[in-house]
Amino acid sequence: MTESDYAGAPGTGSELVQGIQIVTTRVLAELDRVCRELDIPYSVYGGTAIGAIRHKGFIPWDDDADTCMLREDYERFLEEAPRVLGPGFVLLKPGSPPDYPQTFAVLGCSGTEFVSELAKDRPFRMPIGVDIFPLDVLPEKRRAYQRQSLRSWILGRLLFLRGIPNAAPPLPAPLKQTATGVMYAVHWTLRVLHLRESTLQRCWERNARRFEGSGGELFGDFSTRDPDHWSISRGEFFPLEDVPFEDITVRISSAYDVVLRRMYGDYMQLPPVDERVNHRPFHIDFGDHDPRLS
DSSP: OOOGGTTTTHHHHHHHHHHHHHHHHHHHHHHHHHHHTTOOEEOOOOOHHIIIIISSSOOOOOOOOOEEEEHHHHHHHHHHGGGGGOOOOOEEBTBBSSTTTOOSEEEEEOOOEEEEEETTTOSOBBEEEEEEEEEEEEEHHHHHHHHHHHHHHHHHHHHHHHHHOOOSOOOOOOHHHHHHHHHHHHHHHHHHTTTTTTHHHHHHHHHHHTTSSSSEEEEEEESSSOOTOEEEEHHHHHHEEEEEEEEEEEEEEEHHHHHHHHHHSSTTTTGGGGGGOOOEEEEEEGGGGGGGGG
């Protein structure tokens, strides 16, 4: 069933988000099961970590789930998880399939689709699922960090534009028209140059892993504009602890308070109503996983 089947009912928006949350919880439970079976450490991350602590589940308006792993554990997960995944789940990662448009992996529900407003013109359809972000070593020298983070951000934006010919950024009308024209030109330039998603992903990953093995103590998420702001040390990442999340249990870094305050400030306070935003679902297909049929 698709999101159109939810239309016409009072509270359609919240009902749809609740359906997405139910299906996403199933995926999160599977990720947790697989990681425990393989002894691979992971932590809920970002808004999902806030939800786990503040709401013991999803932030009410959230429509996805985020997790993170240190790079060596992330690579082991990508290699070993497929052999123990249960039926009905699919693991997508950079380069597999070839037109996959992200720099991080996603564990999803097979046969589902989640298309955001921003990605409505992208041919590739993401599943409803859980994002899995690798955390890479940050360089100790500030100038090296600035070069590395800028390069990752540019490559990430090029990857986004490679897959979407008509991106419509949320900008005021005059700026939006100019930005849309520039992004359209970049998209077709990448196509003319035969720069595929997999090529851009390899460049992005090489840059993100540039300081691997350097002995750096901080790890960051290079899918963000400022990985330093989203950084964590090994001593903060470990040990992990179990916390309730909806009707399941997930893992979180025991130093979550320090890390979340670094990222968000006073994360226990609800944001103003106009800042309670999600990915603005444009098209949702639950496939055989519609929560109302469970």
